Amino acid sequence: MGAKGLTRKKVVEEAIACIESTGHSVVSLHELARRLGIKTPSLYNHIESMKELQYEVFRYAVSSFVKHQNAATAGLEKDAAVRAFADAYYDFASTHKGLYRLIMSMPSAEDERDKEAALPLLNTARAILSQYGLAEESIAHWQRVFRAILHGFISQEDLGYFYYYDSLDLEKSRKIAVQCFLDGLHAELGEKRAEE
Amino acid sequence: MGAKGLTRKKVVEEAIACIESTGHSVVSLHELARRLGIKTPSLYNHIESMKELQYEVFRYAVSSFVKHQNAATAGLEKDAAVRAFADAYYDFASTHKGLYRLIMSMPSAEDERDKEAALPLLNTARAILSQYGLAEESIAHWQRVFRAILHGFISQEDLGYFYYYDSLDLEKSRKIAVQCFLDGLHAELGEKRAEE
DNA sequence: ATTGGAAAACTAACACTGTTAGTTGCATAA
DNA sequence: TTATGCAACTAACAGTGTTAGTTTTCCAAT
Numbered sequence: 001m002g003a004k005g006l007t008r009k010k011v012v013e014e015a016i017a018c019i020e021s022t023g024h025s026v027v028s029l030h031e032l033a034r035r036l037g038i039k040t041p042s043l044y045n046h047i048e049s050m051k052e053l054q055y056e057v058f059r060y061a062v063s064s065f066v067k068h069q070n071a072a073t074a075g076l077e078k079d080a081a082v083r084a085f086a087d088a089y090y091d092f093a094s095t096h097k098g099l100y101r102l103i104m105s106m107p108s109a110e111d112e113r114d115k116e117a118a119l120p121l122l123n124t125a126r127a128i129l130s131q132y133g134l135a136e137e138s139i140a141h142w143q144r145v146f147r148a149i150l151h152g153f154i155s156q157e158d159l160g161y162f163y164y165y166d167s168l169d170l171e172k173s174r175k176i177a178v179q180c181f182l183d184g185l186h187a188e189l190g191e192k193r194a195e196e
Numbered sequence: 197m198g199a200k201g202l203t204r205k206k207v208v209e210e211a212i213a214c215i216e217s218t219g220h221s222v223v224s225l226h227e228l229a230r231r232l233g234i235k236t237p238s239l240y241n242h243i244e245s246m247k248e249l250q251y252e253v254f255r256y257a258v259s260s261f262v263k264h265q266n267a268a269t270a271g272l273e274k275d276a277a278v279r280a281f282a283d284a285y286y287d288f289a290s291t292h293k294g295l296y297r298l299i300m301s302m303p304s305a306e307d308e309r310d311k312e313a314a315l316p317l318l319n320t321a322r323a324i325l326s327q328y329g330l331a332e333e334s335i336a337h338w339q340r341v342f343r344a345i346l347h348g349f350i351s352q353e354d355l356g357y358f359y360y361y362d363s364l365d366l367e368k369s370r371k372i373a374v375q376c377f378l379d380g381l382h383a384e385l386g387e388k389r390a391e392e
Numbered sequence: 393a394t395t396g397g398a399a400a401a402c403t404a405a406c407a408c409t410g411t412t413a414g415t416t417g418c419a420t421a422a
Numbered sequence: 423t424t425a426t427g428c429a430a431c432t433a434a435c436a437g438t439g440t441t442a443g444t445t446t447t448c449c450a451a452t
Contacts (some may be wrong), residue, residue: 019412038401041440048438061401104355115356122360140364144349145373147357152348153340159300160311161343164318168336171390180380187379188372193442202429225410234430238412241429246410 006036007045012056019057019098025105026054058106059117060097068092069124079182081128086150086178093154104151122147132189142185149177202232204242208252215253215337222300223252247323254302254315257295264288265320275378277324282346282374297354300347318343328385338381345373 014036018027029050033040047053072088073081093100103121106114125143133140153174156162162170210232214223223244229236243249268284269277289296299317302310321339330338349370350359358366 020244028437030437039403041403041442042401044440100232104351106355110356112223115307115360119360122357136362141369141372144352144358144369145345145376148348148352148373149349150339151343152344152346155300156340156344156347159302161314161318162340164311164315168333173337175339175383176337176380177344180341180377180383183383184372184379186377187376224408226408235432237413238430238431240411 006038006046011036011043011046012053012060014052014098015057016060019102020096021098023097023100023101025098054102055114055117057099058102058114061103062121064096064099065092065103066120066124071142073128078131081135082146082182082185083133083178085125085128086174086181089150090154090174093158097158100154104155129185132185134189138188142188145184146181149181153177202234207232207239207242208249208256211249211253212256215298216292218295219293219297221297222295224368243344250298251310251313253295254310255296257292257299258313258316260292260295261288261299262316262320274327277327278342278378278381279374279388281321281324282370282377285346286350286370289354293354296350298353325381328381328384334384338384341380342377345377349373 011032015027015032016037017023018032018035029040036043047056060072068090069085069092072091073084076084101119106118122143125146126139129139129142129146132139158168162173207228211223211228214231215221215229215249225236225239229239232239243252264280265284265288274278299314302314313376318339321342322335325335325338325342328335353366358369
């Protein structure tokens with residue numbers, strides 16, 4: 001054992017804590033080492049690289065997000081579940097800016113391992129929408145639409161693209177967005193029923 | 197005049213060309229200098245800083261995007277205009293990945309100048325929606341929802357979060373998303389009419 | 393209890409960012 | 423032709439992440 005009893009787990013935990021407190025999706029190794037009371041290169045006794053550390057934190061972020069969403073929608077059905085999911089999504093992204101930004105800055109398309117780690121994220125939205133009795137293909141489409149709205153909203157708000165009419169209630173905009181999704185979904189369901 | 201007749205304008209243009217060709221929202225000064233046939237520090241004879249160069253490219257990106265959107269929706273009304281706007285938006289983001297990413301990575305909330313430069317972006321969507329005869333406040337809300345959907349979709353696709361069911365047609369998802377927005381908007385219009 | 397070996401800390405250094413200071417050289421205006 | 427100024431240059435700094443090589447520290451086996 002080394003002088004300070006540091007482990008890989010503790011390093012990752014400190015990185016998470018750092019990201020949580022700063023709100024940035026990345027933590028500099030310098031800052032991380034400072035907080036752990038060691039010099040920067042010493043970190044490499046516990047992690048292989050920055051990329052690897054990020055991957056570790058990413059997994060935590062995904063797991064944390066999924067748990068949050070599942071807890072918020074447990075026992076709810078259809079529209080109520082959708083609304084709760086949307087609220088919880090917004091809540092997580094606001095409260096854990098750094099983790100959410102990390103989730104949404106992973107170039108998953110390139111790294112096969114990242115893609116796999118991100119899979120649980122998609123299933124959360126799918127689970128909710130599968131209650132409507134749609135075909136698998138439709139669920140996949142609507143789950144994309146749902147996530148697009150949720151992320152698009154948070155992303156633009158975060159970027160500052162919603163602050164131009166700052167007299168305007170953000171929460172109301174969000175309610176309208178979710179209602180819009182539900183109306184669209186209901187319209188689809190109506191068509192489906194009409195076909196039968 | 198210097199040896200190579202370089203001007204600030206030419207530097208910015210090369211930066212734009214570089215961003216267009218790489219698809220990244222930033223260009224390294226090293227790469228930029230290399231392409232211009234000079235050494236990195238020489239760039240500072242023409243630009244004040246990286247931030248300033250980015251701002252210049254950002255203004256170009258905004259202007260370019262706005263022109264693109266206006267051209268695509270000229271003469272169209274209501275739903276047709278909305279659909280054309282959405283198609284054009286997607287087209288721009290796909291064709292000019294670097295410029296779009298730059299637009300969507302400006303921390304506008306912090307810099308007052310960036311915010312102002314971004315204003316035209318918002319007016320494009322607003323102009324389309326103002327045709328529906330909604331109240332100013334409603335337009336502002338629905339313009340947020342519209343942009344949230346459009347950006348959310350592109351962003352997630354770009355991140356690779358749509359490639360899990362890659363058998364599934366992306367274009368169809370996009371059509372559903374736009375139709376969802378229109379259905380939601382129509383529902384709002386219906387309510388408004390019912391109130392009268 | 394002493395010693396050997398492993399694990400983890402350290403310092404020094406490299407490559408890569410953006411950036412500044414100080415110097416050289418070309419080109420146009422006088 | 424000369425002089426002024428602009429634009430190129432080299433050298434260097436601070437900041438990233440990272441590697442090599444060295445020293446320290448602790449735990450385990452004798």
